[in-house]
Amino acid sequence: MNYYSTNKQATPASLKDAVIKGLAGDKGLYMPEKIRPFTPAEIAGLKNKSFHEIACSVAQAFFGEDIEPEVLNRIVTETLAFDTPAVQVHDHIYSLELFHGPTLAFKDVGARFMARLLGYFIEQEDQQEVNVLVATSGDTGSAVANGFLGVPGIKVYVLYPKGKVSPIQECQFTTLGQNIISLEIDGTFDDCQALVKSAFMDNELNQHMKLTSANSINVARFLPQSFYYFYAYAQLDKIGKANELVISVPSGNFGNITAGLFGYFMGLPIKHFIAANNRNDIFLEYLKTGEYNPRPSVATLANAMDVGDPSNFARILDLFSKYEHPYEEIKKLISGFRYTDEEIAATMQQVYSKYNYLLDPHGACGYQALIDSGLTEKETGVFLETAHPAKFKSTVDEILNSDIEIPVKLREFMKGTKQSIELNKNFESFKSYLMKQ
Numbered sequence: 001m002n003y004y005s006t007n008k009q010a011t012p013a014s015l016k017d018a019v020i021k022g023l024a025g026d027k028g029l030y031m032p033e034k035i036r037p038f039t040p041a042e043i044a045g046l047k048n049k050s051f052h053e054i055a056c057s058v059a060q061a062f063f064g065e066d067i068e069p070e071v072l073n074r075i076v077t078e079t080l081a082f083d084t085p086a087v088q089v090h091d092h093i094y095s096l097e098l099f100h101g102p103t104l105a106f107k108d109v110g111a112r113f114m115a116r117l118l119g120y121f122i123e124q125e126d127q128q129e130v131n132v133l134v135a136t137s138g139d140t141g142s143a144v145a146n147g148f149l150g151v152p153g154i155k156v157y158v159l160y161p162k163g164k165v166s167p168i169q170e171c172q173f174t175t176l177g178q179n180i181i182s183l184e185i186d187g188t189f190d191d192c193q194a195l196v197k198s199a200f201m202d203n204e205l206n207q208h209m210k211l212t213s214a215n216s217i218n219v220a221r222f223l224p225q226s227f228y229y230f231y232a233y234a235q236l237d238k239i240g241k242a243n244e245l246v247i248s249v250p251s252g253n254f255g256n257i258t259a260g261l262f263g264y265f266m267g268l269p270i271k272h273f274i275a276a277n278n279r280n281d282i283f284l285e286y287l288k289t290g291e292y293n294p295r296p297s298v299a300t301l302a303n304a305m306d307v308g309d310p311s312n313f314a315r316i317l318d319l320f321s322k323y324e325h326p327y328e329e330i331k332k333l334i335s336g337f338r339y340t341d342e343e344i345a346a347t348m349q350q351v352y353s354k355y356n357y358l359l360d361p362h363g364a365c366g367y368q369a370l371i372d373s374g375l376t377e378k379e380t381g382v383f384l385e386t387a388h389p390a391k392f393k394s395t396v397d398e399i400l401n402s403d404i405e406i407p408v409k410l411r412e413f414m415k416g417t418k419q420s421i422e423l424n425k426n427f428e429s430f431k432s433y434l435m436k437q
């Protein structure tokens, strides 16, 4: 199956090319030409299947034309070596805990899947080594680095702003070694991102080495995220609570919620979606006005959602372009909420003291949006808890006046030795470093 660009100017690409390139030549995002729907019987049967079985059928629907079933099943098995349980917080509100992977954040699923699929393509075709460049303010770098660790034929360069990433986050990519190289940039996250962008546009560098990205613009990273929407449905259907499902997604680049929308268009019975934002509320403004006005991001407590120009917005528009009135349809299916740091903190405190449930700042936005949406008695609300609270330990402890325990997985990272290469934020020094690799 081919993948077209949302800008419609580039020639459609095969799955392999879409995964290796990341972004289409016209700077658009790749979209699958077809979405294979599940039959009502398949949907009804989900509740009797394991997470692994569900993910295999969803992966089959997306990639089955291009990848042998055994290979796809192996990739899914290696990706999902952990669970994503839907845990009841109170009444008809559930937290879908996506933080049981190796770096304790939902990005593990997409990063691990993409690493294995890309690794398979490289091995298959004896392709030249591929270099993944990833700029991070914390969470993406750790998920991508751990997802790609030890995958033959791939090298990962993680660019992160010196002194601006928490020690817990930093150790999750700087201590790995092997094919993971950490570049500590004397600048901000935006500087890191600018360096990566310039690298992709530099002809000499692209002739020297094969470069790709691993953020949610890549189809192999964002599509697998739909697995857990199907699994959430299955878990709630099992207990008879999936008839009117409202799913709230803490959103930054909107890759996660877009994967959920794919599930919806494949026939997954989700009644309504909520995009929960922090003060970076460009999408909410769009819902209110019909106009999309990107603007520079502002720093918040939920920093993985500090995005001023959500990259997957183009995919949402594209998914709805089949309707006569796309904007009206988007507004019908998705609502938006935004929260300030004070509101995020208040939510975390209330939920902890009333229900003894620990929210991280991102999940707190998702939870509060469900409350503010005014769920009816018949509806079941699910918010995606996108990261383990311990990933933001100092913030969480300060807000809750607590000393939350750091899970063993995180403590293991902290034992390692930091290895990183310091660079200044000029493109010339970054380029000359890469030219020597």
Ligand SMILES: *Cc1c(COP(=O)(O)O)cnc(C)c1O
Residues within 6 Å of the ligand: 105, 106, 107, 139, 140, 216, 250, 251, 252, 253, 254, 255, 256, 257, 304, 305, 362, 386, 387
């Ligand atoms: C990346 C991230 C998000 C935002 O996800 P998008 O797919 O970019 O919308 C939310 N929460 C956490 C913890 C994240 O790491």
